[in-house]
Amino acid sequence: MIKVSPKAKHALVAIISVLAGFLVGAIIMLIWSYNPIEAYSSMFTSALGSMNGIGETIREASPLILVAIGFSIANTAGFFNIGLPGQAQAGWLTSIWIVLANSHMSPWLLIPYATIAGIIAGALVAGVAGVLRAYFGTNEVITTIMMNYIVLYTCQYLMQKVMSKKLRISTDATKNIPANGSFQVSWLTNMFGGSRINTGIFIALVCLLLFYIFMKNTTTGFEIKAVGLNKDASTYAGMSANKNIIVSMLLSGAFCGLGGVVQGLGTYQNYFTQTTTLDIGWDGMSVSLLGGGGALGILLAAILFSILKIGGLGMQTLAGIPYEIVSIVIAAIIFFVAIDYVIGLLFKDKEQPQPVQNKPVAATASDSGPQKTGTDDSKAEGGK
Amino acid sequence: MSFVSMLALIVSSTLVYSAPMVFTSIGGAFSEHSGIVNVGLEGIMTMGAFSAIVFNLTFAHQFGEATPWLGVLVGALVGVLFSLLHAVATINFRADHIISGTVLNLMAPPLGVFLIKAIYNKGQTENITQNFGYFSFPGLSKIPVLGPIFFKNTSAPAWLSILIAVLAWWILFKTRFGLRLRACGENPQAADTLGVNVYKMRYFGVMISGLLGGIGGAVFAESISGNFSISTIVGQGFMALAAMIFGKWNPMGAMWSSLFFGFAQSLSIIGGQLPFISGVPSVYLQIAPYVITLIVLVAFLGSSTAPAADGTNYIKSK
Structure with a gap:
């Protein structure tokens, strides 16, 4: 389990989906000896x-x-x-x-x-x-x-x-x-x-x-x-x-x-x-x-x-190699995006239970403006 | 053209064009009654068509006239396997049903064509030698007037699909299995409380849609298109989805609306031979199934005909 912020998790899930999609394409190509x-x-x-x-x-x-x-x-x-x-x-x-x-x-x-x-x-x-x-x-x-x-x-x-x-x-x-x-x-x-x-x-x-x-x-x-x-x-x-x-x-x-x-x-x-x-x-x-x-x-x-x-x-x-492999890879990527819940299990656990503890830490860490951090948080939540 | 032979032409081509939709739309009804929306019927049909054609081309010599029927079985099997992707994603992995179904539609045509290219080195297969052709019922076709219209030179898969529709209606509404399946689509929590294995029933629902969707695709390929290419299945799966909705999620309703859509589709193809249709632009007949479905959906305002928990993921509490 890796600790990540929700935003980073989104990105990581997307990256993993892409890699997994490429892997599916590679496996299909290997089966047909390409x-x-x-x-x-x-x-x-x-x-x-x-x-x-x-x-x-x-x-x-x-x-x-x-x-x-x-x-x-x-x-x-x-x-x-x-x-x-x-x-x-x-x-x-x-x-x-x-x-x-x-x-x-x-x-x-x-x-x-x-x-x-x-x-x-x-x-x-x-x-x-x-x-x-x-x-x-x-x-x-x-x-x-x-x-x-x-x-x-x-x-x-x-x-x-x-x-x-x-x-x-x-x-x-x-x-x-x-x-x-x-x-x-x-x-x-x-x-x-x-x-x-x-x-x-x-x-x-x-x-x-x-x-x-x-x-x-x-x-x-x-x-x-x-x-x-x-x-x-x-x-x-x-x-x-x-x-x-x-x-x-x-x-x-x-x-x-x-x-x-x-x-x-x-x-x-x-x-x-x-x-x-x-x-x-x-x-x-x-x-x-x-x-x-x-x-x-x-x-x-x-x-x-x-x-x-x-x-x-x-x-x-x-x-x-037949062009269709491209569409197969894209479809596979979207399949993995669709099952993001499962991919997310790799990262989720550590971060979620601690939003309350995190806030004061973030506020002290960035002295420049705790208010700013607050608005960023609310935006991030709104964007979900 | 005499009146009887004209009717015979209309009926037989309606049956030919309806058969794939009847199978597939009944499959869709099972999936939706179990609570899983399946917009991937189009993709499932594509895989069914692909596998049936490959089987037919490979084994036509060995099996002769039985080949198309065996091809249908192969299409059914491949359809089930392909639908498992949707089942795993939506039932176990909590995927959005529409996205997961769309993945089937995105995946199937390129996968089929890729494999065709890998096997035959070209993007489109040869035409099959053993297709469904026309079938005459031995005794029934001799009946005066009705015989030539309904039972002579007609489509055997279509009559089978009508039988399956009756059977499906009976299974869904008159058996314990059907009641449990529908319970999972209406109220999975309640079904679970009463000891029904919701996940298992939903797997059954999706796999039956894969089975019948695969059959639908195979029947289309082996009785209408005759080969497989990227444009073999274009919209038939979505039209089956429309037929299921138009039929109010009931297998018998799905069958009747598939027959109706098949009628509209066949008119757009044989219309040129019929005196009173040839003047109508074929576009009206082509879009008729879709427009009628929209109108019906709007007209059934407020009546919630879809299963209540259709499209929602059921997450069993630990």
Whole structure:
């Protein structure tokens, strides 16, 4: 048993989950006589060994960060938004459609127009689940799952049957968007060896900062946290549970929609028929779960998963190991995150019974300001 | 096309498309009645489909026409093994049921494709040679009018699934085992006080969902897709989950709603051959199961049909 603070425990559990996930991947590779050391080393070298690889890794991380923020907001309010793929897909199709339909607009108008429309599309898809939950008590897990498939087939229909033929190259893909609607900029592309990196990463980082401030310093953020911690107590304190349900779901969908916009206007530059629910939705959820829902955690987890996903492509070509091992490792990591109770048993015991004794010790240790320590403690508790 | 042959086409394709959902949704009902939410049905079906296809490709020579049925057994076994991940995580390790179920869904498709690549060196298997095909009941298919519609060139797994639904209803609501299982989903503390082993019953619930989910996946693979790839199981598991909810957590209800969803799904596929359906855009039929489930959920406002302790971890006090 190791003595650790609750915050350190969170981080340690995450690190152990990651290592255990890698171990599961290694065992599976060993069973099928692939070399796991070769696999993981080729993974990291191809993701980080060249400017192109780094650019692609950053590019991959951008939508994941946004989707993860979306998941975190709903999760903080106590809602499991499993409809991330559908919300992101709605944002993706909407933004591409608007750019293609208004291709002669000035980029200063077109990009914000398409981006905001994509955000609204994502928010509306999530909002359905929020409204149903608020006014009819419908379980949001079920509604968001159903919405995923409704969006999946509706997007296919909209692109194939409603979208003007002039905007498509075939029934399965739209035209590429013109440069004035794209998030790709030449200086970034050139700096990172021709990779698909785009301004999406700046959007993601700004959103991460906004998310941090929003959760820590705004009334709405506080209310969302309060409702998530104890719905009855927050209602008694005068917060509207219904309002918070809908606001948190709208915000959640908005960030997912933005993730889809970055994927569309940044990465792919077009929309093409999706046969299954969108990957970035599930990966974004995994990022948020591993990152513990906090801003820093999301950033680190997004970088890790992007290295895996981009490095996995290199691993497949360099070491000849099937790419799917990456998704297996990610799923295994989330499995270990889910059973954090068991992993936590390694650390928990010594710290928990002594919070009362610890406080005066901490106060005397840091002479600079016992009050400050007090506020930090309360924040840490609130953030759980 | 005559009216009878048109009805026969609709009925037989409805049965073909319903069968995997009937099995899987009944499995879901068992899991939820034991108190474990199982959103991992999709992943369980994927593993069932994967293992059935691999078995079928490997042993079709030895077993001939029996291969698809044996493949279903293999799919069932693999489904049980895979569901144990969910069982251990939620029952013993106090994991969130939704996250753990999602892990099954995240894990199954890449695991299946990885193994396919490791075994066959390509991302998609060959088509199987022994599939379920069409089955005619020996005597019943000779009945005038009803025979050709229901019993000639129909789906054998579908009729089996209907039998299983009746059996499942009987087990769940008329036997001691069923009562104990439901007690664990309604009030595990009370069940424990009365000497029911809650953990054991919940393991049974999840494993039955693994068994039937694996069967569902295997039936889908061996009667509809015919091979295994990343896009073999896309949404059937979630549709089975929807069918279970639409059926109010009752195996018979799950069966009827699966048949209905199968009907909607088959219309979107054979609709082009039917005079009055061909004008309807297929998207309406594709999204119908999901939209209807949403509407039903909203309409059943206030009636708590889900088991009371569904989705909560039971922690036995020492």
